[in-house]
Amino acid sequence: MNEKKNSLSQWEKIFRLILLIGINIFFIFVGIVMLGINPFMLETIFSLLFGWIYFLGKVIPYASFNPAIFIEGMIILIIFIFGVHQFLSWLTKNYRNSHNTEIDKSLKPWRLKWTVAGVGIFFLTFTISISLTGLIHEIGWLTKSPFLNTDFNFGGNITERYLNLMGKGLEKYYAEHQHLPIVSQPVPWKELKIPKQYYDGPIIDQWGNPILYSSDGRSYTLRSYGKNGILGGGLDKFDDLVFSDGKLVNKSYYFSPGRINR
Numbered sequence: 001m002n003e004k005k006n007s008l009s010q011w012e013k014i015f016r017l018i019l020l021i022g023i024n025i026f027f028i029f030v031g032i033v034m035l036g037i038n039p040f041m042l043e044t045i046f047s048l049l050f051g052w053i054y055f056l057g058k059v060i061p062y063a064s065f066n067p068a069i070f071i072e073g074m075i076i077l078i079i080f081i082f083g084v085h086q087f088l089s090w091l092t093k094n095y096r097n098s099h100n101t102e103i104d105k106s107l108k109p110w111r112l113k114w115t116v117a118g119v120g121i122f123f124l125t126f127t128i129s130i131s132l133t134g135l136i137h138e139i140g141w142l143t144k145s146p147f148l149n150t151d152f153n154f155g156g157n158i159t160e161r162y163l164n165l166m167g168k169g170l171e172k173y174y175a176e177h178q179h180l181p182i183v184s185q186p187v188p189w190k191e192l193k194i195p196k197q198y199y200d201g202p203i204i205d206q207w208g209n210p211i212l213y214s215s216d217g218r219s220y221t222l223r224s225y226g227k228n229g230i231l232g233g234g235l236d237k238f239d240d241l242v243f244s245d246g247k248l249v250n251k252s253y254y255f256s257p258g259r260i261n262r
Contacts, residue, residue: 166243179217184216187214188213220244224241
């Protein structure tokens with residue numbers, strides 16, 4: 001009987017191992033399919049799960065510690081915990097004294113750790129409520145954002161958004177330096193020496209091609225070769241995205257270094 005039970009437990013372990021491997025293979029397959037449909041979909045999921053780490057990495061260097069405010073906050077927290085503990089202790093004591101049943105008399109005095117746990121749960125609930133409010137707000141934004149309305153055939157809105165953000169960074173750079181990096185021939189954005197404080201986002205379009213930059217020092221042009229990855233479209237339809245001086249240029253235009261012409 002024991003041998004049969006041990007045999008079943010071994011088969012159960014093998015089954016669990018096969019099931020675990022199958023689940024991993026399934027998720028890997030789903031990831032590959034998603035990557036084939038939209039390369040930025042996995043990036044979006046990763047950002048939702050671990051984006052807070054990246055956010056903290058950018059925010060913490062600019063954060064400052066104020067000892068006075070910290071000490072003041074701790075004093076207020078201690079006073080709050082003390083007040084809550086005194087009230088709950090008084091409430092428990094009076095409830096026990098006002099009832100003569102054995103069950104009520106068996107109630108233990110209110111403990112400080114219960115108060116601390118209750119205050120912790122209160123602040124945790126408050127934090128979760130704020131987070132849910134922010135989550136609902138961001139979901140509302142996502143439903144209207146370019147990420148959910150991407151055109152995969154002719155220059156999707158994701159790439160247009162990147163170009164727009166790059167353009168804003170260039171405008172900020174120009175406002176502070178009174179000029180832009182002069183590049184007569186289009187070069188990938190990664191070759192520029194523009195600090196990341198002006199733009200620290202993706203530098204390739206949604207099809208994996210580098211976003212190109214050119215400028216005469218005053219005006220700028222950003223370009224994506226589109227889905228086919230060919231300048232001007234080649235034998236396929238013209239699907240290039242051209243962004244110049246703060247706006248997306250009509251796709252019927254053709255591109256010359258530094259500016260857009262008809």
